[in-house]
Amino acid sequence: MPFESFFYFLGEAFKSLYRNRWLSIASVGVVAITLLMLGTFMAVNFNINHMAETVKNQVEITVQIDDSAGVEERNQLRQMLVAHNSITEVRFVSREEALNRLKEQLPPGSLDGYENPEDNPLPDSFEIRTSVPEEVIPVAKEIEGYPAVEKVLYGEGTVENLFKTTTALKIIGIVLMVLLAVTAVFLISHTIRLTVLLRRREIMIMKYVGATNSFIRWPFLLEGLFLGLAGAVLPLLVLYYSYGAALQWVDAANLTFLSLIPLSTIMLQLFKYLVPLGTGLGVLGSIFSMGRFLKV
């Protein structure tokens, strides 16, 4: 395409967007609303997954050491844990430290009478983390067979449920996202189709006066691109401000345990999906809807 023509096509695209401004506004509106729905759902879904991951990453294994085990056995256990491929962190927690932690967690005075170290019922232990949260269960089972181990605690039952829930949430999220995306594709491509359909007279006249197909196609293609782009940028702006407000609200309400994804990260994610989806559908919608009319 010659440089001169490009500016002609660009000019034509803008002129025709203006000439058909009501149709343009309606198309942008449909694209924007559809992508806003998709974007909102994606933001919620990304955050649910993020929270689930955060919770999963907090899961750790406590290996209680047999009181009767000697120094050598304890060292051997430590070495085995450190050498394990799936274990990334091993921390020794003495029985005194364990008791202090318990004191902090329980209401004051609950542990009165346990001040004497001799009365401390808690054992020494190793706290370990695995590289992947899903490995907690097999690793815990394996460690149970190690020497000097009295008990392995990892929240049996709760962890399995947590993993099941997060997997289910992920699948539901993906299914809903795909459904919404399909709806978006359908709605957007039909809207673009309508803009082309309403202008078939123009296309037909172009054909009769001897315009080449590419000459006819370019302005429509650029129009589709602009409609799609505008339809993607608008929901991104809305999401930017509303997500920012949501973050502030969570902050103000002291709900920090909700650990939401930061604004810049989520916007980048949404940008990556919504802009190509909007512009791509705009362009493809234009190309496909024009095909029929170009055959005159």
Place this chain on the structure above:
Amino acid sequence: MVETAGLYQRYDNNSDYVLKNINLTINRGEFVFIVGASGAGKSTLLKLMIREIAPTSGTIKVFGQDLKRIPARRIPYLRRNIGIVFQDFRLLEERTAYDNIAFALRVTGTPWWEIRRRVPRVLEMVGLKDKERCRVCDLSGGEQQRVGIARAIVNRPAMIIADEPTGNLDPDTSLEVMNILRDINIQGTTIVVATHDQEIVDRFQKRVIYLEKGRLVSDEKKGAYIRAL
């Protein structure tokens, strides 16, 4: 300019032929009426000439090009040499007379300075110089058809094909439109008009090709509608 030999046309394999064994030649500078009742095949013949449809069998050559074999990408260039005028005008109604004509030049890649020079000239030729800035929907039927003719001639085609150009116009306006086409013909452009306007055909005394049920039944040099029948 147009040459057909054993031309047959039907729209699908199960239907009857709309055109049967058409053999004709139209030379440069001629003014030809194609007449016949509705469904005689007039419009189909014109559609074949602008390669809107490809012939079922036989050959049709326009400007020496075999339209059965012409590659799709060459069709726009063929059409730039043919001005087309329609019964229903086919104008962009919301745009001005000027815009409608400029549109035909723009989409064929004519530079803007050339457009600015040529559009007023053709508007003057069809007697619409003062209507340049009027929107087409505000013009009368006759004026709209004149815009259609101006658009057809602005690319300086070698031939103009008009399908019932007076079909939607009253007799006086029809005559005006036909006079414009005759003037264009005098300057050397070949004109092919499909019509069933008997009065016009009789008055102009030009070549008349008569089609009946898809067959060419008469072709007279200085014909009249009646004689053609």
